[in-house]
Amino acid sequence: MTAELPDQASLQLNPDGSLRHLLTLKGLDRELLVRLLDDAEQFLSEPGVPLIRRNTLAGRTVANLFFEPSTRTRASFDLAGKRLGADVLNLDVNTSSRKKGESILDTIYTLEAMLVDVMVVRDASEGVPAFIARHVKDHVSILNAGESDVSHPTQGLLDILTIRQHKPNIQDLVVTIVGDIEHSRVARSAAYGLQTLNVGELRLVSPPAMAPASGDLDFARIVDNLEDGMRDADVVMALRIQRERIGNLDGIPGIDEYFANFGVSEERLKLAKPDAIVMHPGPMNRGIEIEGTVADGPQSVITQQVTNGVAVRMAVLEHVAGHHNV
Ligand code: CP
Numbered sequence: 001m002t003a004e005l006p007d008q009a010s011l012q013l014n015p016d017g018s019l020r021h022l023l024t025l026k027g028l029d030r031e032l033l034v035r036l037l038d039d040a041e042q043f044l045s046e047p048g049v050p051l052i053r054r055n056t057l058a059g060r061t062v063a064n065l066f067f068e069p070s071t072r073t074r075a076s077f078d079l080a081g082k083r084l085g086a087d088v089l090n091l092d093v094n095t096s097s098r099k100k101g102e103s104i105l106d107t108i109y110t111l112e113a114m115l116v117d118v119m120v121v122r123d124a125s126e127g128v129p130a131f132i133a134r135h136v137k138d139h140v141s142i143l144n145a146g147e148s149d150v151s152h153p154t155q156g157l158l159d160i161l162t163i164r165q166h167k168p169n170i171q172d173l174v175v176t177i178v179g180d181i182e183h184s185r186v187a188r189s190a191a192y193g194l195q196t197l198n199v200g201e202l203r204l205v206s207p208p209a210m211a212p213a214s215g216d217l218d219f220a221r222i223v224d225n226l227e228d229g230m231r232d233a234d235v236v237m238a239l240r241i242q243r244e245r246i247g248n249l250d251g252i253p254g255i256d257e258y259f260a261n262f263g264v265s266e267e268r269l270k271l272a273k274p275d276a277i278v279m280h281p282g283p284m285n286r287g288i289e290i291e292g293t294v295a296d297g298p299q300s301v302i303t304q305q306v307t308n309g310v311a312v313r314m315a316v317l318e319h320v321a322g323h324h325n326v
Contacts, residue, residue: 008130019319021133021142024151026192026216033196036315037161043083043311054314056322057086063111064090066122066145067098072282072306073145073154077120080313084322089116108132112140118321122146124245141320149183149245155281156189158312160197162305163235166277170197176229176272178205178262179239179289181212183246186281187239188217195219205229207262209251210241226262230271237279238264238290255288265291269299277301 009027014020019032043052062081066074074090081088089111093099098107111119119136121129122145129144129151136142146152160170167173175194181187181204194202202220204212211222223229230236246252253261264278278290278300286292295302 011130011133019316021129021144022153022316022320023129023133023142023144023147024192025153025156025189025196026151028153028193028196030196033157033160033193036157036312036319037164039315039318040157040161040308040311043314044308053083053085054318055085056318057081057084058323060085060117060321061087061089061115062118062120062317062321063116064088064120064145065093065107065111066091066120067093067128068122068124068146070122070146072309073122073152076306076309077143077145077313077317079310080317081118083310084314084317086118086317086321104128104132105135108136112137117141118143118317120145124148126150143316143320146185149185149242150188152185152189154309154312154316155186156193157316158305158309159186159190159237159279159281160193161308161312162279162301163277165304165308166301167234170194170199172200173234174201174203174232175199175235175237176203176205176233177237177239178226178229178264180210180241180246181206181217181239182210183242184239187212190237191217191220203229203233205262207251207253207258209253226264226268227271230264230268233272233276235277235279236264236269236272237281238284239281240283240285240289259288263287263289263291264294266293266297269294275299279305281305 008023012021012023064074064077078088118141120143126148129142129147133142144151144153177187203223204220205223205226208224280302
C-alpha cells in the first residue's frame with residue numbers, strides 16, 4: 001500500500017473544524033476523535049447494549065455504496081441511519097449501472113440529483129472516497145466504509161471505543177494486533193487512532209510476508225513472533241489473512257502453519273495479562289487466526305465491537321448530517 005494522501009485530514013473538515021467527511025483517522029484531531037467516541041456512548045444505554053433512537057436525520061438520505069462485500073459495516077450503517085430517522089438507500093452494486101460502464105462520478109452525480117446527503121463508500125481501490133469527496137456538492141458528505149488496505153475509520157473508532165470501555169487509560173495499555181498487518185485497513189485505522197490517543201505500546205505481529213512495508217506505521221513495534229507480541233498485552237486483536245488483497249502469495253503461510261505460529265489460541269492467550277480483552281473486526285476465520293474457544297470465551301469482546309459499530313456510525317452520521325449541525 002502507499003501512505004494515505006496527505007491532504008485527506010484537512011479535506012474531511014469544514015472551515016469551522018467540524019466533520020464534513022470521514023475519510024481517515026490519520027491526523028484527525030484528538031479532540032474531535034474523543035468527541036466522536038463520547039457521542040457514540042450516548043447511543044448505548046450501557047456498554048454493549050443499544051438502543052437509543054433519535055430523529056436528527058429526519059428528511060436526510062443516506063446511500064450505502066459498497067463496491068466490495070460487507071456484512072457488519074453495511075448493516076450497521078443501514079441501522080444507524082434508520083435509528084436516526086434518515087431514509088436509507090442500499091444500492092445493489094451488482095445490478096447498478098456501473099456494471100454497464102457508468103463511471104463512479106456519474107453514479108455519484110445521479111444520486112446527488114436524487115438529493116442524497118450522505119454517501120457511505122466501500123471500494124477496493126485506494127483514493128476513491130477522497131476522490132468522490134472532492135467532487136460532491138457542498139451539502140453532501142462522504143463516509144469511508146473501507147478503502148483498499150488503507151483506511152476504515154469507523155472500524156477504528158469502534159475498536160477504540162471498545163478498548164476504552166474496558167480499559168479507559170489508553171496511554172497505559174499494551175495493544176497487540178496480530179495477523180495480516182500489511183494488507184489491513186483495520187490495523188491502520190486502529191493504529192492511527194491509538195497513536196493520537198498516545199497508546200502506551202502498539203505491537204504489530206505478523207509473519208514477515210505480512211509485516212507493514214511502508215514507513216507509516218513506524219511508531220509501532222513490529223514483531224514477528226506471537227509469543228513476544230502477546231506477553232503482558234492488555235488488548236489482543238486478531239486479523240484475518242486478506243487473500244483478496246495479496247497479489248503474490250509467495251511467503252504466505254498455509255492455514256495449518258499460520259494457526260500453529262500466529263493463531264490466537266487459549267494457550268497463547270495465557271501470555272497476555274489475565275484481564276486482557278480479545279478483539280476481532282470480523283469476518284472471522286475460526287481455527288486460522290483465532291481459536292473458536294477464544295472467540296467465544298470470557299475475554300472476547302467481539303460481539304461488543306459489533307454493537308458498538310452501530311453506535312459509532314450513528315455518532316458519525318449525526319456529526320456530518322444531523323440537524324443540530326445545520
Ligand atoms: N469489519 C468489517 O469491515 O466487516 P465487514 O466486511 O463485514 O463490513
